[in-house]
Amino acid sequence: MLRVAVLGAGRIGRIHAANAAANRQAKLVAIADPFGSAAEDLARELGGAASTDPEAVLARADVDAVVIGTPTDTHVALMLAAVRAGKAVLCEKPIDLDIAKADAAVAEVERLDGRVMLAFNRxxxxxxxxxxxxxxxxxxxxxxxxxxxxxxxxxxxxxxxxxxxxxxxxxxxxxxxxxxxxxxxxxxxxxxxxxxxxxxxxxxxxxxxxxxxxxxxxxxxxxxxxxxxxxxxxxxxxxxxxxxxxxxxxxxxxxxxxxxxxxxxxxxxxxxxxxxxxxxADAYRTEFEMFRAAVEAGAPMPVxxxxxxxxxxxxxxxxxxxxxxxxxxx
Amino acid sequence: MLRVAVLGAGRIGRIHAANAAANRQAKLVAIADPFGSAAEDLARELGGAASTDPEAVLARADVDAVVIGTPTDTHVALMLAAVRAGKAVLCEKPIDLDIAKADAAVAEVERLDGRVMLAFNRxxxxxxxxxxxxxxxxxxxxxxxxxxxxxxxxxxxxxxxxxxxxxxxxxxxxxxxxxxxxxxxxxxxxxxxxxxxxxxxxxxxxxxxxxxxxxxxxxxxxxxxxxxxxxxxxxxxxxxxxxxxxxxxxxxxxxxxxxxxxxxxxxxxxxxxxxxxxxxADAYRTEFEMFRAAVEAGAPMPVxxxxxxxxxxxxxxxxxxxxxxxxxxx
Amino acid sequence: MLRVAVLGAGRIGRIHAANAAANRQAKLVAIADPFGSAAEDLARELGGAASTDPEAVLARADVDAVVIGTPTDTHVALMLAAVRAGKAVLCEKPIDLDIAKADAAVAEVERLDGRVMLAFNRxxxxxxxxxxxxxxxxxxxxxxxxxxxxxxxxxxxxxxxxxxxxxxxxxxxxxxxxxxxxxxxxxxxxxxxxxxxxxxxxxxxxxxxxxxxxxxxxxxxxxxxxxxxxxxxxxxxxxxxxxxxxxxxxxxxxxxxxxxxxxxxxxxxxxxxxxxxxxxADAYRTEFEMFRAAVEAGAPMPVxxxxxxxxxxxxxxxxxxxxxxxxxxx
Amino acid sequence: MLRVAVLGAGRIGRIHAANAAANRQAKLVAIADPFGSAAEDLARELGGAASTDPEAVLARADVDAVVIGTPTDTHVALMLAAVRAGKAVLCEKPIDLDIAKADAAVAEVERLDGRVMLAFNRxxxxxxxxxxxxxxxxxxxxxxxxxxxxxxxxxxxxxxxxxxxxxxxxxxxxxxxxxxxxxxxxxxxxxxxxxxxxxxxxxxxxxxxxxxxxxxxxxxxxxxxxxxxxxxxxxxxxxxxxxxxxxxxxxxxxxxxxxxxxxxxxxxxxxxxxxxxxxxADAYRTEFEMFRAAVEAGAPMPVxxxxxxxxxxxxxxxxxxxxxxxxxxx
Missing domain, CATH: 3.30.360.10 (Dihydrodipicolinate Reductase; domain 2)
Known part of the structure; x- marks a missing residue:
C-alpha cells in the first residue's frame, strides 16, 4: 500500500489525486496547495489531509511518494526537496523551462539516487x-x-x-x-x-x-x-x-x-x-499505477x-x- | 450510501460485487454463495461479510439492496424473498425459464410494489x-x-x-x-x-x-x-x-x-x-450505478x-x- | 467480335448500349425502341442503326446477340422471338411478373436450347x-x-x-x-x-x-x-x-x-x-462483358x-x- | 476530335495511347518508338500508324497533339520540336534532370507561346x-x-x-x-x-x-x-x-x-x-481528357x-x- 501525497490541487493535481484515491494498492494521505481552499475541497471529496504548505507535507513520515502537479517553476525545488526527504516522486512535465536548471536538477537527482518519474502521460x-x-x-x-x-x-x-x-x-x-x-x-x-x-x-x-x-x-x-x-x-x-x-x-x-x-x-x-x-483519462490511471508498482517493487522508473x-x-x-x-x- | 449484498459469487456475481465495491456511493456489505469458499474468497478481495446462506443475508438490517447473480432456478424465490424483506433488487436475467412462473413472480412483485430491476446489461x-x-x-x-x-x-x-x-x-x-x-x-x-x-x-x-x-x-x-x-x-x-x-x-x-x-x-x-x-465491463458498471441512483432517488427502475x-x-x-x-x- | 442489338432505349437500354459500344470485342449494330426518336438519338451518340421495330431488328442477319431492356410485359415475347431467331439474349429482370408465364417461357427457352442470360447486375x-x-x-x-x-x-x-x-x-x-x-x-x-x-x-x-x-x-x-x-x-x-x-x-x-x-x-x-x-456502373460493364465472353465461347451463361x-x-x-x-x- | 500521336511505347506510353484510343473525342493517329517492334505491337492493339522515328511523326499534318512518354533525356528536345511543329504537348515528368536545361526549355516554350502540359498524374x-x-x-x-x-x-x-x-x-x-x-x-x-x-x-x-x-x-x-x-x-x-x-x-x-x-x-x-x-488508372484517363479539352478549347493548360x-x-x-x-x- 503506497502512501501518497499530491502537491497542487489544480486541474492536473485533481487527476492524480483521484487516481491515487481509486487505486486499491495506494492511499491518498495528503493534498497540498498554497492557494485558498483548493486542497481542502479536494481532500473533502477524495480523502486525505489538506495543507497549504507543500514543505510540511514532504516532512510527513506517513508519506512514501509524492506527485508534483504544481506550477512549472516550482518543480525543481519540490522534486529535490522530496528526493532529499526520501520520497519517490512523480513529477509533471517539464522539469523546468531552463535547460541548465533541468540539467542541474537531473544531476542532483542522479547523485542522490533519487526515485523520480516524469509524468509523460501519453x-x-x-x-x-x-x-x-x-x-x-x-x-x-x-x-x-x-x-x-x-x-x-x-x-x-x-x-x-x-x-x-x-x-x-x-x-x-x-x-x-x-x-x-x-x-x-x-x-x-x-x-x-x-x-x-x-x-x-x-x-x-x-x-x-x-x-x-x-x-x-x-x-x-x-x-x-x-x-x-x-x-x-x-x-x-x-x-x-x-x-x-x-x-x-x-x-x-x-x-x-x-x-x-x-x-x-x-x-x-x-x-x-x-x-x-x-x-x-486511462493513460493517467495507468501512469499512476505504473509509478506505484515501480516504487513498491524498487524497479526502474518507466520514465x-x-x-x-x-x-x-x-x-x-x-x-x-x-x-x-x-x-x-x- | 447504498448498502449492498450480492447473492452468488460466480462469474456474474463477481462483476456486480466489484462494481458495488468500487462505487463511491455504495458499500458492499455482504456476499452469499452456498458453494464452498467462493463468497469468502470474494469478500476477502472486495470487503463485506461472507455467507453461505442467502436467506440470512436477506435478513440483515444493514442491507438496503440485493444483487441476485445465482442460478436461474433460484431467481424467483430470492427475488420475492428480497422484496418481502424490503430490499431493492437487481436480478440477473432471466427471471425464470418458465413464463408462467415469471408471470406469477412479476405479478407478486407488482402487488407488493417491490423495487426490482432486471439486469439487461446491454x-x-x-x-x-x-x-x-x-x-x-x-x-x-x-x-x-x-x-x-x-x-x-x-x-x-x-x-x-x-x-x-x-x-x-x-x-x-x-x-x-x-x-x-x-x-x-x-x-x-x-x-x-x-x-x-x-x-x-x-x-x-x-x-x-x-x-x-x-x-x-x-x-x-x-x-x-x-x-x-x-x-x-x-x-x-x-x-x-x-x-x-x-x-x-x-x-x-x-x-x-x-x-x-x-x-x-x-x-x-x-x-x-x-x-x-x-x-x-462499462455497461455492468453503469447498470449498477443506475440501479443505485434509482433506488436512492426512489425513481422508476430503468428496467x-x-x-x-x-x-x-x-x-x-x-x-x-x-x-x-x-x-x-x- | 459480337454483333449486338439493344431493344429499348430507355434508362437501362442506354446503359447496355453504351457498354456494347465501348467493348472492344463487341459491335453495337442496332438499337430499337418503338417510342419516338429515342433509338435514333442513342444511335447518333453510340453508333448502330436505329429502328422503331424490335421484330425487324431480330430479323437482321448481322445481329448475333440481343439485349432486352424493354418494359417487363414485353420480355417474354421478345426473349422467345430472339431465341427462335437464333440470337443470344441478355434479358433484363424480371422475366415476367406472372410466375406461370415465366415458367412457360423458361421451359420454352430450355426446349429450344436457347442462350439466355438474365441481367441480375449485382x-x-x-x-x-x-x-x-x-x-x-x-x-x-x-x-x-x-x-x-x-x-x-x-x-x-x-x-x-x-x-x-x-x-x-x-x-x-x-x-x-x-x-x-x-x-x-x-x-x-x-x-x-x-x-x-x-x-x-x-x-x-x-x-x-x-x-x-x-x-x-x-x-x-x-x-x-x-x-x-x-x-x-x-x-x-x-x-x-x-x-x-x-x-x-x-x-x-x-x-x-x-x-x-x-x-x-x-x-x-x-x-x-x-x-x-x-x-x-462497373457491374453493368462486367455483366455485358461476361455475357459477350460466354456467348462467343459457347460457355454456360453466368445467370x-x-x-x-x-x-x-x-x-x-x-x-x-x-x-x-x-x-x-x- | 483531337488527333493524337504518342511518342514512346513503354509502360507509360502504353497508358497514354490506350486512353487516347478509348477517348470518344480523340483519335490515336500514330505511335513512335525507336526500339524494335514496340510501336508496332501497340498500334496493332490500339490502332494508329507505327513508326520508329519520332521526328517523322511530329512532321505529320494529321497530328494535332503529342504525348511524350520517352526517356527523360529526350523530353526537352521532343517537347521543343513538337512546339515548333505547332503541336500541343502532354509531356511526362520531369522536363529534365538538370534545372538549367529545364529553365531554358520552359523559357523557350513560353517565348514560342507553346501549348505544353506537364503530366503530373496525381x-x-x-x-x-x-x-x-x-x-x-x-x-x-x-x-x-x-x-x-x-x-x-x-x-x-x-x-x-x-x-x-x-x-x-x-x-x-x-x-x-x-x-x-x-x-x-x-x-x-x-x-x-x-x-x-x-x-x-x-x-x-x-x-x-x-x-x-x-x-x-x-x-x-x-x-x-x-x-x-x-x-x-x-x-x-x-x-x-x-x-x-x-x-x-x-x-x-x-x-x-x-x-x-x-x-x-x-x-x-x-x-x-x-x-x-x-x-x-482513373487519374491518367482524366489527365488525358483534361489535356484534350484544354487543347480543343484553347484554354489554359491545367499543369x-x-x-x-x-x-x-x-x-x-x-x-x-x-x-x-x-x-x-x-
Missing part, C-alpha cells in the same frame, strides 16, 4: 503501449519513419502563453517524448519550421502556434512532428510508425462507436474526446528525470532550428 | 445509451427497421445447454430486450427460423445454435435478430437502427485503436474483446421485472414460430 | 464477385448466415408502382437473386413481414414499402433480407456472409475516399453514389433464365408469407 | 480533385498544414536508380507538385533529411531511399512530405490538408470494399492496388511546363538541404 495510453509492444515484438521490423500529429482544440489564454516557455517547450515537448518512445533511439538532429497562423500577435512574445519538426537518429531513422494550437474538430492525437516489415497507426478516441447516417452525412463518427483530461531533460533539450533545439534555419545537433 | 453500454438518446432526440425520425447481430465466440458446454432453456431463452433473450429498447414499441408478432449448423446433436435436447428472428410492432416497425452460438472472430455485437430521417449503427469494441499494415494485411484492426465480461417477462415471452414465441413455421402473436 | 459488382470467390475458396468455411440490406434513395412514382408487381417482385427480386448467389444453395422456405411505413396509401394497390424476409435452405443455412423504398442517406447496398471460419462484408461505394473533419463532423465520408446506374424464374418464385413466396403469416415452402 | 486523381475543390470552396478555411505520405511498394533496380536523378528528382518530385497543388501557394523554403535505410550501398551513387521534407510558403503555411522507396504493404499514397475550419484526408484505393473477419484478423480490408499504373520546372527546383533544394543541413530558399 506513453501510458493503451494504444501507445500497444505500439511499443508491437515494435518490440518485431511486428514491423526496423523502424524507419515515425509521424506524430498533435493538435489542441483551442489555444490557451495569452496570460498562460507568456509563461509557457513557448509552443516547443510547452506543447511539442509531449511529442518529443513520444518520438523518443517510438523511435527507440535518441534523436541527434532537429530541423524545425514555425509559423503564427492563428495569432500573428504571438510575435510580441516570440512564440508560434503552428510548427513542424523533423528529427533524425544516429542510425538515420526519421520522425516528423506536426503541432498546432487549434483544431476546430477537436483534440487530435495520432501516431504512425512505419518499418521495414509493416506499419502501425493509432487513432483518436471517441465516446462510443456509434456512426450516423442522414441526408447530410453518411458514416459520420462521434466527435473526439474534448481534451487531454478526457482523452488520456526518468533524464527523459524529461531530453525532451526539453529537443524543444530547445527545435526553437533554435526554427529561428536559424539550420539543422541543430542535439 | 442497455447500459455507452453506445446503446447513445443510440436511445439519439432516437429520442429525433435524429433519425421515425424508426423503421432495427437489425441486431449477436454471436458468441464459442458455444457453452453441453451440460450448460441442457439447463439453459434453449438458445432463445438463454442467449437471444438479450437481443429481444434490445429490440424492445431500440424499437420503442412492443413487438406484437414473431417469426423465427432455427438451425443446428454447429452441432447437429443439439436435436437430442431440442435446442438450436443458429437462429434468425423477425419482429413486428403494432405500428408495423420491424426488427431482425440473428444469433449464433459461435463466431471464430469473436464476440460480435452490432446494432443498426434505420429511420425515416437517418440511420445509426454501433460497432464492436476493441482494446485499442491500433491498426496494422504488413505484407499480409492492411489496415487490420485489433481483435474483438473476448466475451461479455470484457465487452460489457423492470415486467421487462424481463416480456423478453422471455418473445423467446417463447420465437421458439413456437421456429417449430410451427407460423408467425406467432405475442 | 452479381457482377466487383465486390459481389470477390465475395463469391472468397466463399468458393473456403475462406469462411461453411456459410451459416447471409444478411442483405437493400434500400433505395427514394420511392418511384405511384404510376410506376401500379405496374411494378409490388416491392417483392420489383425491388426485392434483386436481393432474392443475391441470396441464392451468396448462399450457394436453393432456399426452400420463406418468411416475410411487410409494412407501409412511408406511404400508407399503398394499401390501395396492395403494395408495401418496407419489408423483411428470412430464407432457409435445405441444409438450414439462413438468409435475412431487409428492404425499404426510401433512405434519406442514399442508395444502400450491403452484404454480410457469416460462415464457420469467418465473415465477409462489403460496403457501399462513394465517389472518392476523401474524409472530412470540421466543427460539425469528424471523419465523415463522402455521400453514397446516387442510385443503381452510378452504383453499379440463366431459370435463375430469373427462381428469384420470381421467391418473391411470390415472400408475398404469400407476408399476407398469411406463415412460412411458405418454395 | 493531380487528376478523383480524390485530389475533390481535395482541391473542397479547399477552393472554403470548406476547411485557410490551409495551415499539408501532410503527404508517399511510399513505393519496392525499390527500382540499381540500373534505373543510376540514371534517375536521385529520389528527390525521380520520386518525391510528384509530392512536390502535389504540395504546390494543395498548398495553393508557392513554397519558399525547403528543409530535408535523407537516409539510406533500405540499401546503404546507395551511398555509392549519392542517392537515398528514405526522406522527409518540410516546406514553407511565404505566408508560412507548412507542408511535410515523407517518402520511402519500399513499403511491404504496398503503394501508399495519402494526403492530409489541415486548415483553420477543418481537415480533409484521402486514403489509398483498393480493388473492392470487401472486409474480412477470421480467427486471425477482424475487419481487414483488401490489399492496396499494386502500383501507380493501377492506382492512378504547365513551368509547374514542371518548379517541382524540379524544389527537388534540387531538398537535396541541397539534406546535404548541407540548412533550410534552402527556393
Amino acid at each position: 506513453r501510458f495510453d493503451p494504444a501507445s503501449q500497444e505500439l511499443r509492444r508491437a515494435i518490440d515484438a518485431g511486428e514491423i521490423g526496423e523502424v524507419r519513419q515515425v509521424i506524430i500529429s498533435s493538435r489542441d482544440p483551442a489555444p490557451p489564454p495569452r496570460a498562460y502563453l507568456e509563461h509557457s516557455g513557448g509552443i516547443f517547450r510547452d506543447m511539442t515537448i509531449h511529442d518529443f517524448d513520444m518520438a523518443r518512445f517510438l523511435l527507440g533511439e535518441e534523436p541527434v538532429e532537429v530541423m524545425a519550421t514555425a509559423s503564427r497562423l492563428i495569432d500573428p500577435n504571438l510575435a510580441e512574445i516570440g512564440d508560434f502556434d503552428t510548427v513542424m519538426v523533423n528529427l533524425r537518429t544516429e542510425s538515420r531513422r526519421q520522425c516528423h512532428i506536426n503541432c498546432c494550437r487549434a483544431a476546430v474538430y477537436g483534440y487530435d492525437q495520432r501516431f504512425e510508425v512505419f518499418g521495414s516489415a509493416g506499419m502501425l497507426m493509432n487513432d483518436n478516441l471517441r465516446p462510443t462507436t456509434v456512426r450516423r447516417w442522414s441526408s447530410a452525412v453518411t458514416d459520420a463518427r462521434e466527435p473526439l474526446l474534448n481534451f487531454f483530461l478526457e482523452r488520456y 526518468t528525470a533524464r527523459d524529461g531533460r531530453q525532451a526539453l533539450r529537443l524543444a530547445d533545439c527545435a526553437l533554435e532550428s526554427a529561428l536559424t534555419g539550420r539543422a541543430v545537433r542535439v | 442497455r447500459f453500454d455507452p453506445a446503446s445509451q447513445e443510440l436511445r438518446r439519439a432516437i429520442d432526440a429525433g435524429e433519425i425520425g421515425e424508426v423503421r427497421q432495427v437489425i441486431i447481430s449477436s454471436r458468441d465466440p464459442a458455444p457453452p458446454p453441453r451440460a450448460y445447454l441442457e439447463h439453459s432453456g434453449g438458445i432463445f431463452r438463454d442467449m437471444t433473450i438479450h437481443d429481444f430486450d434490445m429490440a424492445r429498447f431500440l424499437l420503442g414499441e412492443e413487438p406484437v408478432e414473431v417469426m423465427a427460423t432455427a438451425s443446428r449448423l454447429i452441432d447437429p446433436n443439439l436435436a437430442e435436447i431440442g435446442d438450436f445454435d443458429t437462429v434468425m428472428v423477425n419482429l413486428r410492432t403494432e405500428s408495423r416497425r420491424q426488427c431482425h435478430i440473428n444469433c449464433c452460438r459461435a463466431a471464430v472472430y469473436g464476440y460480435d455485437q452490432r446494432f443498426e437502427v434505420f429511420g425515416s430521417a437517418g440511420m445509426l449503427m454501433n460497432d464492436n469494441l476493441r482494446p485499442t485503436t491500433v491498426r496494422r499494415w504488413s505484407s499480409a494485411v492492411t489496415d487490420a484492426r485489433e481483435p474483438l474483446l473476448n466475451f461479455f465480461l470484457e465487452r460489457y 423492470t421485472a415486467r421487462d424481463g417477462r416480456q423478453a422471455l415471452r418473445l423467446a417463447d414465441c420465437a421458439l413456437e414460430s421456429a417449430l410451427t413455421g407460423r408467425a406467432v402473436r405475442v | 452479381r457482377f459488382d466487383p465486390a459481389s464477385q470477390e465475395l463469391r470467390r472468397a466463399i468458393d475458396a473456403g475462406e469462411i468455411g461453411e456459410v451459416r448466415q447471409v444478411i442483405i440490406s437493400s434500400r433505395d434513395p427514394a420511392p418511384p412514382p405511384r404510376a410506376y408502382l401500379e405496374h411494378s408487381g409490388g416491392i417483392f417482385r420489383d425491388m426485392t427480386i434483386h436481393d432474392f437473386d443475391m441470396a441464392r448467389f451468396l448462399l450457394g444453395e436453393e432456399p426452400v422456405e420463406v418468411m416475410a413481414t411487410a409494412s407501409r411505413l412511408i406511404d400508407p396509401n399503398l394499401a390501395e394497390i396492395g403494395d408495401f414499402d418496407t419489408v423483411m424476409v428470412n430464407l432457409r435452405t435445405e441444409s438450414r443455412r439462413q438468409c435475412h433480407i431487409n428492404c425499404c423504398r426510401a433512405a434519406v442517406y442514399g442508395y444502400d447496398q450491403r452484404f454480410e456472409v457469416f460462415g464457420s471460419a469467418g465473415m465477409l462484408m462489403n460496403d457501399n461505394l462513394r465517389p472518392t475516399t476523401v474524409r472530412r473533419w470540421s466543427s460539425a463532423v469528424t471523419d465523415a465520408r463522402e455521400p453514397l453514389l446516387n442510385f443503381f446506374l452510378e452504383r453499379y 440463366t433464365a431459370r435463375d430469373g424464374r427462381q428469384a420470381l418464385r421467391l418473391a411470390d413466396c415472400a408475398l404469400e408469407s407476408a399476407l398469411t403469416g406463415r412460412a411458405v415452402r418454395v | 493531380r487528376f486523381d478523383p480524390a485530389s480533385q475533390e481535395l482541391r475543390r473542397a479547399i477552393d470552396a472554403g470548406e476547411i478555411g485557410e490551409v495551415r498544414q499539408v501532410i503527404i505520405s508517399s511510399r513505393d511498394p519496392a525499390p527500382p533496380p540499381r540500373a534505373y536508380l543510376e540514371h534517375s536523378g536521385g529520389i528527390f528528382r525521380d520520386m518525391t518530385i510528384h509530392d512536390f507538385d502535389m504540395a504546390r497543388f494543395l498548398l495553393g501557394e508557392e513554397p519558399v523554403e525547403v528543409m530535408a533529411t535523407a537516409s539510406r535505410l533500405i540499401d546503404p550501398n546507395l551511398a555509392e551513387i549519392g542517392d537515398f531511399d528514405t526522406v522527409m521534407v518540410n516546406l514553407r510558403t511565404e505566408s508560412r503555411r507548412q507542408c511535410h512530405i515523407n517518402c520511402c522507396r519500399a513499403a511491404v504493404y504496398g503503394y501508399d499514397q495519402r494526403f492530409e490538408v489541415f486548415g483553420s475550419a477543418g481537415m480533409l484526408m484521402n486514403d489509398n484505393l483498393r480493388p473492392t470494399t470487401v472486409r474480412r473477419w477470421s480467427s486471425a484478423v477482424t475487419d481487414a480490408r483488401e490489399p492496396l492496388l499494386n502500383f501507380f499504373l493501377e492506382r492512378y 504547365t511546363a513551368r509547374d514542371g520546372r518548379q517541382a524540379l527546383r524544389l527537388a534540387d533544394c531538398a537535396l541541397e538541404s539534406a546535404l548541407t543541413g540548412r533550410a534552402v530558399r527556393v
